[in-house]
Amino acid sequence: MSNVLKQEKSVAGPLSAVSFSKKYAASETFLNLFREGMELIEETSEYLEGEGRMQARALSEHIALTYSTESMRLTTQLMQLASWLVVYRGIAENKLTPEDVEEKRKKIKFNAVSRADHIENFADLPKGLRILIQATEELYDKIAKLDSHLLSAGFDIDSPRENPLSTQMAALEAAFGTARQ
DSSP, X not given: OOHHHHHHHHHHOSOBOOOHHHHHHTSHHHXXXXXXXXXHHHHHHHHHHTHHHHHHHTSOHHHHHHHXXXXXXXXXXXXXXXXXXXXXXXXXXXXXXXXXXXXHHHHOXXXXXXXXXXXXXXXXXXXXXXXXXXXXXHHXXXXXXXXXXXXXXXXXXXXXXXXXXXXXXXXXXXXHTOOOO
C-alpha cells in the first residue's frame, strides 16, 4: 500500500463512500436549480393572481374552462417541484433525518406531465399562461430526470457507509500478504 493511502487512512480512518444525494444537495448546481424553481413558482403565482386573472375574465366560456383546468394543473406541478426542492434543501442543511427524507420523498410523485401540445385549445390560452406551462414542463422534466438518477444512486444521507471496494481491497491484501494499517 502506498504511503499516501496509509497516511490518508491514519488521518481519516477507513475509506468511505460518498452520499451523492447529499453532495448534490449542497452543490452550486442545486442552489441554481432551487432559485430557478422558486422564481418560477413566484412568477406563476403573481401571474395567476394578477394579469392572468384579468385575462381569464375576457375568455370565452370554453377557453376559460381550459384556462382554469390548466392553471390548476400548473399549480399542482409546481407544488410537486417545490416539495422536491425543499426536501433537497433540507438534506443540504442537515435538517432532515434519513427517515424524514424517506417519508417526504414518498409523497412526491413525478407522473407524466400534461404536455402543452396535448392541451386542447392551447393556442387560445393567454400567452403568459402558455409561457409558464412550457417553462414548468422544462423544469419538471429536468427535476424528474435528476430525481430518477439520485434515487438510483441511493438515498443515503446519513453517515457515510463503508466503501464498497473494501471487500476487494481486503481480498487483495490477503492474497499478497500485505496488512492494512
